Amino acid sequence: MAELQRILYVEDEPDIQAVAELALETVGGFTVKICASGEEAVRDAEAFAPDLILLDVMMPGMDGPSTLEALRGIPALAEVPVAFMTAKVQPSEIEHYKSLGARDVIAKPFDPMALSDQVRRIWQGAA
Amino acid sequence: MTPTDAEQALTTRLEELRSRYLERLPDEFAELSALQGRLSGQEQDRDVLDELQQRLHKLAGSGGSFGCASLSIAARSLEQRIGAWLEAKELSLDAPTRRSLMDEIEALSRTVPERPERPERPAFRVAPEARTTSDNTLEVWLVEDNAELCRQLQQQLESFNYEVRVFRSIDELKGAMESRQPDLLLVDVMLEQGRENATERLVDCPQVQALDCPLIFLSANDDFPSRVRAVQLGAQGYFLKPLDVPRLVSRISQIFQERHAPAQRVLIVDDDADLAEHMRLVLTAAGMEAWVLDAPREIMETIAAFRPELVLMDLYMPEYAGTDLAGVIRQHEAYTHLPIVYLSAETDIERQIDAMGRGADDFLTKPISDLQLVAAARARVARARQLEERINKDSLTGLLKHASIKEAANREVLRARRIGRPVTLAMLDIDHFKVVNDTYGHAVGDVVISSIATLLRQRLRQSDIIGRYGGGEFVAVLPECEAEHARRVLEDIRRNFASLDFGRKGERFGCTISIGMVCSADYPDQDGPELLVAADEALYKAKRGGRNQVQQGVPAHTREVTD
Numbered sequence: 019m020a021e022l023q024r025i026l027y028v029e030d031e032p033d034i035q036a037v038a039e040l041a042l043e044t045v046g047g048f049t050v051k052i053c054a055s056g057e058e059a060v061r062d063a064e065a066f067a068p069d070l071i072l073l074d075v076m077m078p079g080m081d082g083p084s085t086l087e088a089l090r091g092i093p094a095l096a097e098v099p100v101a102f103m104t105a106k107v108q109p110s111e112i113e114h115y116k117s118l119g120a121r122d123v124i125a126k127p128f129d130p131m132a133l134s135d136q137v138r139r140i141w142q143g144a145a
Numbered sequence: 146m147t148p149t150d151a152e153q154a155l156t157t158r159l160e161e162l163r164s165r166y167l168e169r170l171p172d173e174f175a176e177l178s179a180l181q182g183r184l185s186g187q188e189q190d191r192d193v194l195d196e197l198q199q200r201l202h203k204l205a206g207s208g209g210s211f212g213c214a215s216l217s218i219a220a221r222s223l224e225q226r227i228g229a230w231l232e233a234k235e236l237s238l239d240a241p242t243r244r245s246l247m248d249e250i251e252a253l254s255r256t257v258p259e260r261p262e263r264p265e266r267p268a269f270r271v272a273p274e275a276r277t278t279s280d281n282t283l284e285v286w287l288v289e290d291n292a293e294l295c296r297q298l299q300q301q302l303e304s305f306n307y308e309v310r311v312f313r314s315i316d317e318l319k320g321a322m323e324s325r326q327p328d329l330l331l332v333d334v335m336l337e338q339g340r341e342n343a344t345e346r347l348v349d350c351p352q353v354q355a356l357d358c359p360l361i362f363l364s365a366n367d368d369f370p371s372r373v374r375a376v377q378l379g380a381q382g383y384f385l386k387p388l389d390v391p392r393l394v395s396r397i398s399q400i401f402q403e404r405h406a407p408a409q410r411v412l413i414v415d416d417d418a419d420l421a422e423h424m425r426l427v428l429t430a431a432g433m434e435a436w437v438l439d440a441p442r443e444i445m446e447t448i449a450a451f452r453p454e455l456v457l458m459d460l461y462m463p464e465y466a467g468t469d470l471a472g473v474i475r476q477h478e479a480y481t482h483l484p485i486v487y488l489s490a491e492t493d494i495e496r497q498i499d500a501m502g503r504g505a506d507d508f509l510t511k512p513i514s515d516l517q518l519v520a521a522a523r524a525r526v527a528r529a530r531q532l533e534e535r536i537n538k539d540s541l542t543g544l545l546k547h548a549s550i551k552e553a554a555n556r557e558v559l560r561a562r563r564i565g566r567p568v569t570l571a572m573l574d575i576d577h578f579k580v581v582n583d584t585y586g587h588a589v590g591d592v593v594i595s596s597i598a599t600l601l602r603q604r605l606r607q608s609d610i611i612g613r614y615g616g617g618e619f620v621a622v623l624p625e626c627e628a629e630h631a632r633r634v635l636e637d638i639r640r641n642f643a644s645l646d647f648g649r650k651g652e653r654f655g656c657t658i659s660i661g662m663v664c665s666a667d668y669p670d671q672d673g674p675e676l677l678v679a680a681d682e683a684l685y686k687a688k689r690g691g692r693n694q695v696q697q698g699v700p701a702h703t704r705e706v707t708d
């Protein structure tokens with residue numbers, strides 16, 4: 019199995035972008051690209067060739083689910099596992115997000131020290 | 146393990162991000178108050194509430210990542226309340242409701258703690274490339290007025306890379322504590338030839354009350370009042386003289402290691418999704434890792450994947466009762482010791498007793514306060530860890546026993562294959578250990594053994610697994626570690642061990658160690674036991690090559706080329 023290395027993180031809030039970047043790059047040792055919106059992700063994702071995509075659910079403009087749908091339309095990205103990041107994690111909502119094609123849902127707020135392990139577990143479950 | 150530079154840098158960076166976040170919060174709170182002030186009690190409040198809800202949602206989703214877990218919880222509860230108002234067909238917020246909303250929005254700023262809400266130091270490690278053995282020394286402060294004991298302790302602690310600062314009296318210590326704190330404080334109970342009892346002096350010393358580091362007492366006599374005062378002061382050890390110095394050093398290194406212990410893992414089984422999620426948040430905020438079981442049928446798969454150290458189990462659930470699920474867990478031999486605690490609104494003592502007879506360890510009655518939940522979970526896991534330590538660990542060194550380290554080697558080789566990263570196994574053996582035992586006696590032999598154990602713990606990463614394999618033989622399992630890096634670390638351990646001085650009654654001698662290592666990347670088809678055999682062969686090669694060296698195993702099919 020290939021190793022998880024490249025992660026695309028789509029998030030509109032600068033604070034969270036910074037802490038997630040630190041959590042994934044420094045703690046996890048991953049290569050991370052941050053996109054500030056769904057539109058930016060759809061534009062740049064293919065060139066970055068991520069192994070895994072993390073999508074914030076609530077964003078202005080394209081939200082998480084519509085970004086996922088758009089990404090799935092790009093053939094090179096159709097199989098890349100996606101996880102949603104959200105502060106709403108009722109089991110019914112998790113089911114809903116999974117039914118949209120997400121592998122898993124990561125609860126916000128995340129612990130910067132634990133995020134990488136969580137992401138790695140999702141990746142292992144996905145592969 | 147000592148924090149590496151990379152970990153330090155990470156902590157600093159996190160603190161920067163946190164202070165930037167905190168700087169922006171007052172503006173955010175002001176916005177929320179302003180929005181709330183626009184509420185009129187009419188239908189047109191909808192837009193305002195929409196925006197309030199969105200802003201609160203963001204706060205709920207971010208606070209905890211910046212050490213403000215209570216802010217997340219409070220914002221989330223407000224967000225949900227507003228969500229419920231918005232779902233109603235008609236919107237009319239009366240004045241008392243609006244007032245209480247105002248109060249709660251104002252209360253948000255008071256949930257922001259001065260220091261990050263991370264009650265215990267997080268168990269973190271830095272990315273593999275950045276992980277190296279550390280040059281950062283930990284500072285141990287020693288309060289001791291006996292010059293000879295001082296000299297002896299100082300020398301021993303320094304050879305284990307601790308920096309020692311000596312104080313002759315409590316007053317000297319107090320003076321120094323005003324400007325900084327040690328990483329560990331070691332205090333003799335009887336100072337000034339018995340005129341000063343340190344536990345008495347320290348009990349009402351505000352600097353010690355505020356002390357944020359482990360404390361150990363040394364004492365010539367075993368008197369009960371001093372022991373109790375030591376407990377009240379939060380001491381983590383009480384050592385009697387004559388001091389067993391290697392054991393003291395080993396305890397000190399254990400304490401430092403525990404500070405970096407991995408997060409406690411708790412599995413929550415409750416059909417009330419809101420409550421389960423709330424408990425998960427509370428436990429996560431307290432530095433634990435918590436999972437909520439989604440489907441009762443998947444309980445064993447979830448336990449196998451998450452390896453919880455505690456299960457919090459709702460007693461009454463629609464599909465399967467808590468007692469049924471506990472019974473299923475107990476059918477699996479591997480989990481007979483997993484602590485299970487029932488949660489229920491049940492207050493009928495007889496039913497509680499009946500439930501406890503069926504596979505569980507204790508009972509928590511709902512509603513349970515957040516503090517109580519955290520305290521109960523933390524205490525249970527801590528006890529379970531201690532128990533496991535007793536069962537699996539060698540009493541002299543605190544390292545894993547033969548069977549446990551073999552099992553760990555096996556598990557890590559499987560995991561390495563699964564995640565596609567190499568694991569390195571090393572087998573270490575003290576050279577001429579029998580001669581040491583025969584010449585100096587077993588007590589001195591034990592000192593040598595505890596010293597190598599302490600050295601291994603100190604020089605290897607927190608994620609590495611170390612075991613005592615036999616008399617003077619040890620095994621180290623280094624997950625996600627390539628051969629080249631492992632070799633550097635092991636060479637470093639070998640050199641350091643060779644430079645240690647052992648002695649008995651003025652006679653000094655040195656000891657060396659031979660090491661055989663293998664990396665799973667070189668043996669793609671071999672399993673744990675086979676790799677251990679290969680490591681043993683490499684160790685044999687090191688012995689034959691003249692001892693005091695590291696040798697790496699070479700797989701059979703490439704041997705002709707390299708040998």
